[in-house]
Amino acid sequence: MTPTPKTALTIAGSDSGGGAGIQADLRTFFACGVHGMSAVTAVTVQNSLGVQGFSEIPADIVTAQIKAVAGDMGVDAAKTGMLATAEIIQAVAKTLDEVHIGRDAQVPFVVDPVAASMHGDPLLREEALDAIITELFPRATLVTPNLDEVRLLTGIHVTDERSQRAAATALLDFGPRWALVKGGHLYDSPRCLDLLTDGTQYIELDGPRYDTEHTHGGGDTFASAITASLAKGLGVPDAVEQGKRFIERSVAESYPLGQGIGPVSPFWRIAVPE
Ligand code: PXL
Numbered sequence: 001m002t003p004t005p006k007t008a009l010t011i012a013g014s015d016s017g018g019g020a021g022i023q024a025d026l027r028t029f030f031a032c033g034v035h036g037m038s039a040v041t042a043v044t045v046q047n048s049l050g051v052q053g054f055s056e057i058p059a060d061i062v063t064a065q066i067k068a069v070a071g072d073m074g075v076d077a078a079k080t081g082m083l084a085t086a087e088i089i090q091a092v093a094k095t096l097d098e099v100h101i102g103r104d105a106q107v108p109f110v111v112d113p114v115a116a117s118m119h120g121d122p123l124l125r126e127e128a129l130d131a132i133i134t135e136l137f138p139r140a141t142l143v144t145p146n147l148d149e150v151r152l153l154t155g156i157h158v159t160d161e162r163s164q165r166a167a168a169t170a171l172l173d174f175g176p177r178w179a180l181v182k183g184g185h186l187y188d189s190p191r192c193l194d195l196l197t198d199g200t201q202y203i204e205l206d207g208p209r210y211d212t213e214h215t216h217g218g219g220d221t222f223a224s225a226i227t228a229s230l231a232k233g234l235g236v237p238d239a240v241e242q243g244k245r246f247i248e249r250s251v252a253e254s255y256p257l258g259q260g261i262g263p264v265s266p267f268w269r270i271a272v273p274e
Pocket residue numbers: 012013014015020021022044046051081082114116117118123216217218219220
């Protein structure tokens with residue numbers, strides 16, 4: 001018998017193309033050696049060319065999925081991705097309190113504030129951004145916005161290390177214990193410089209920038225790899241460092257699929273039989 005692995009829960013949307021959303025999260029959890037569980041918030045209709053539409057899941061069904069797995073199987077760490085509506089966000093916040101997941105409980109909780117796809121298709125109703133800030137950020141162990149999301153959340157347009165620091169501080173003011181401001185979208189930088197802070201420590205994570213357009217699911221994969229490490233009991237700085245190394249390899253080995261943007265690949269981490 002395989003020893004029972006640690007468990008991680010993703011609360012996110014489905015990507016029919018398999019490269020982002022819960023599919024990215026579950027394959028990352030698998031590659032990182034934790035048992036992945038999911039509470040689906042929305043079903044998107046999409047492929048490598050973009051999101052053609054989505055339908056959200058009723059908030060009470062999202063709640064029921066979280067309670068079903070938390071009450072029976074237990075959750076060692078959780079993350080959110082696409083949440084679609086303010087109603088779902090409010091339901092998720094209330095449920096996480098009930099099942100004792102979040103920064104003030106012992107179970108780490110990562111909020112990836114997904115607002116739009118790489119093609120710019122909206123994945124969050126406009127009025128729901130405030131709910132992410134007020135309902136989820138104060139409960140988060142870590143928030144992981146990209147630079148577009150940072151601008152939506154804080155109004156700060158990050159162009160250099162100084163503005164990246166200012167943005168991280170502004171995010172911490174919303175209440176998460178740690179903020180990770182990912183520099184991956186600073187395209188004129190030859191490196192991918194991410195900044196992680198809890199307001200006392202400022203940790204710069206430096207990595208290479210790979211010249212590929214196939215980065216679909218990159219943010220989800222990064223946040224999921226961090227969540228997997230947190231599930232295994234690592235502290236936030238170590239978990240983010242491990243997540244960074246995981247996403248680097250996954251971007252380096254991303255593959256073309258379909259006519260548009262192909263997905264990042266977690267395959268490097270597992271032995272694939274011929
Ligand atoms: O990568 C962000 C993301 C999250 N969740 C779903 C998505 C996407 C991007 O397309 O489709 C369901």
